[in-house]
Amino acid sequence: MYRFAKAALNLTGQGARQVAVRHGSSDISPDFHAKYGTMLMVAGGAFCAAVWGYVITSTGISWNLSPVGKVQPKEWKE
Template identity: 80%
Template structure:
């Protein structure tokens, strides 16, 4: 981070851009190559688990369609 701050103070700014691009490409590609798939799988598992809990355990009324369940009342004159 010190190198980036030092390069950011450069008046031309060219070295700061070069350093930022170099750091980003090195770190992000290595991070995604190492942790990308496990993080994706963990995120899908977490999301699936939370939705399974919400659907089965919270008692939310889901407003299912009343078609075929609601009968009209008799007409009163």
């Protein structure tokens, strides 16, 4: 780590070339997102749909989507 920091701080062309050679020589593996991205998106969507399906059907929440005809004024008290 010390060598990397020293080479990165070295503003000469030699230091920049050393940093570029070290990082360029590593094996290029497939990108994580290219490999697992679609699978993670599908799994996340299925999980979200399952949770909302449970909430909508099993929790007993009364949704009261429209208050029209359901809200009644209280009697006036003097």
